[in-house]
Amino acid sequence: MSANDPRLAVTTSSVRGAVDMTHGAGGRAMAELIRDIFQRHLANEFLAQANDAALLGTVCGRLVMATDAHVISPLFFPGGDIGALAVHGTINDVAMMGARPLWLSASFILEEGFPLADLERIVVSMAFAAREAGVPVVTGDTKVVEKGKGDGVFISATAVGVLADGTDISGSNARPGDAILVSGTMGDHGVAILSKREHLDFETEIISDSQALHDLVAAMLGSVPGIRVLRDPTRGGLSATLNEIAQQSKVGMVIREAAVPVKPEVAAACELLGLDPLNVANEGKLIAICVAQDAETLLAEIRAHPKGRDAAIIGEVVTDQHALVRMKTRLGGMRVVDWIAGEQLPRIC
Secondary structure, eight states: OOTTOGGGGTTSOSOOSBOOGGGGTTSHHHHHHIIIIIIHHHOOTTGGGOSSSOOOOOOSSEEEEEEEEEOOSSSEETTEEHHHHHHHHHHHHHHTTTOEEEEEEEEEEEETTOBHHHHHHHHHHHHHHHHHHTOOEEEEEEEEEOTTSSOSEEEEEEEEEEEOTTOOOOTTOOOTTOEEEESSOSSHHHHHHHHHHTTOOOSSOOOOOOOOOHHHHHHHHHHOTTOOEEEOOOTTHHHHHHHHHHHHHTOEEEEEGGGSOOOHHHHHHHHHHTOOGGGSOOSSOOEEEEOGGGHHHHHHHHHTSTTOTTOEEEEEEEOOTTOOEEEEOTTSOEEEOOOOOSOSSSSOO
């Protein structure tokens, strides 16, 4: 977060008190909450319509829509919070189709007793993330649940985007011989969350990688229009996402442990905590699969972008009737990279 980040200005809030049941009752208190926090910070021409639905413009191309529910503990973490996360995570789901995100909606479920100053902080962060991404929050909703029946705040968001004709990106498109790339280091987000939640102090603070990726995707497609697969490795991390793609495409994958980028501090934290960085969530990285001939061109394009400087080619797609993901270890052996068993990092995104 830079010194000029407008979120830093919200150190004290003009909004006092806490959420109570009247804030969800449809009366004056609810109207004031919407006016003083949501409309004030998320202001745009669509919200200004003040209707129950936003009247949007016409688009040229195929529509893409994604929805995502965001629950996380803690709500504020190094490098972000639930508000920015809701924007980034939902935008990225649309971007992974190769689409340009246009609009967002957001629904807040608030627990009675949640501090209004913290709610304002979250909404300010959401507004900053949306404006930085160029994707406005055009409509929304707020509900209040009784104390003990929520967890502070939950956010459900939906994004709508437009996909150009001729673009065909899908988890079912991987083919034997294709190259597998990642846009950067794995595990940053999950370890940042865990270190904050468990009050762990490391010599170097680990920062979440939460960010919107549609500008990076646009640059990638401009260089290599024939990208077959894009996916962001969120819950379950790299291992779960590669297994999802392998199952969809009915192929196998072989990745090289030495090629997977992991920050030394993240690797050390994972070793201390008994975690595998391949299973840890990311919120600002992507996986790309393309024909092998395009891999170096695509890698150079990703590395030229500020959000992809640590990109790497980590493996290849292979023929495998069992659709297994395997990894060549640093010691020269081979192991199966399986789905995570159980819940390693609860409430991560």
